[in-house]
Amino acid sequence: MAEHVKVLLSEKEVDDRIQAIGEQISRDYAGKQVHLICVLKGGSFFLCELAKRITVPVSLDFMSVSSYGSETKSSGVVKIIKDLDEPIKGKDVLVIEDIVDSGRTLSYLMEMLKDRGPASLKLCTLLDKPDRRVIDVPVDYTGFEIPDEFVVGYGLDYDQRYRNLPYIGVISFD
Numbered sequence: 493m494a495e496h497v498k499v500l501l502s503e504k505e506v507d508d509r510i511q512a513i514g515e516q517i518s519r520d521y522a523g524k525q526v527h528l529i530c531v532l533k534g535g536s537f538f539l540c541e542l543a544k545r546i547t548v549p550v551s552l553d554f555m556s557v558s559s560y561g562s563e564t565k566s567s568g569v570v571k572i573i574k575d576l577d578e579p580i581k582g583k584d585v586l587v588i589e590d591i592v593d594s595g596r597t598l599s600y601l602m603e604m605l606k607d608r609g610p611a612s613l614k615l616c617t618l619l620d621k622p623d624r625r626v627i628d629v630p631v632d633y634t635g636f637e638i639p640d641e642f643v644v645g646y647g648l649d650y651d652q653r654y655r656n657l658p659y660i661g662v663i664s665f666d
């Protein structure tokens with residue numbers, strides 16, 4: 493079966509939007525240090541591009557999570573594969589994700605991080621697929637709202653491939 497990827501958001505569109513979000517974050521966190529938490533693996537490309545455009549002091553940490561099997565997935569239970577290296581108590585934390593889809597991953601993660609006592613906690617996602625939402629997740633910064641289609645590129649994978657595409661594409665099969 494052949495796979496085709498059609499461009500949904502070009503490299504320039506994505507880069508321009510990330511620049512604008514970086515400027516907005518720099519204004520919103522003026523006088524503070526922002527602690528960026530990247531959710532692996534999908535969030536990694538967005539994190540790198542965004543962090544370069546933030547002009548206030550930045551520190552970084554990484555976390556890797558995975559959903560349990562399909563039965564418990566519906567309850568929103570997520571397993572931590574790699575936890576943060578450092579405590580976030582008292583820090584201004586901004587979680588960086590590639591996509592909020594059903595909302596299960598992020599709703600679990602944000603609740604868990606809130607319990608650790610950060611000074612503030614916000615969420616920044618490159619893509620939001622609101623039509624697919626099962627659990628509500630407040631998003632503070634969104635790159636693009638997209639339709640209900642399976643997307644790849646800029647960190648997003650299909651079967652672990654296509655993460656390295658410099659644009660966002662829709663994958664189809666024939």
Ligand SMILES: O=P(O)(O)OC[C@H]1O[C@H](OP(=O)(O)OP(=O)(O)O)[C@H](O)[C@@H]1O
Pocket residue numbers: 531532533534535557558559589590591592593594595596597598648649
């Ligand atoms: O809103 P949801 O329905 O929970 O989906 C969004 C999550 O799913 C993807 O990660 P995935 O678990 O595929 O891991 P990856 O980032 O390593 O690709 C994506 O990066 C988000 O973390």
Ligand code: HPA
Pocket residue numbers: 591593641642643644648649650
């Ligand atoms: O559209 C998607 N593409 C890749 N990974 C994903 N994880 C949730 N939604 C998606």
Ligand SMILES: [Mg+2]
Pocket residue numbers: 531532533534535
């Ligand atoms: Mg992910």
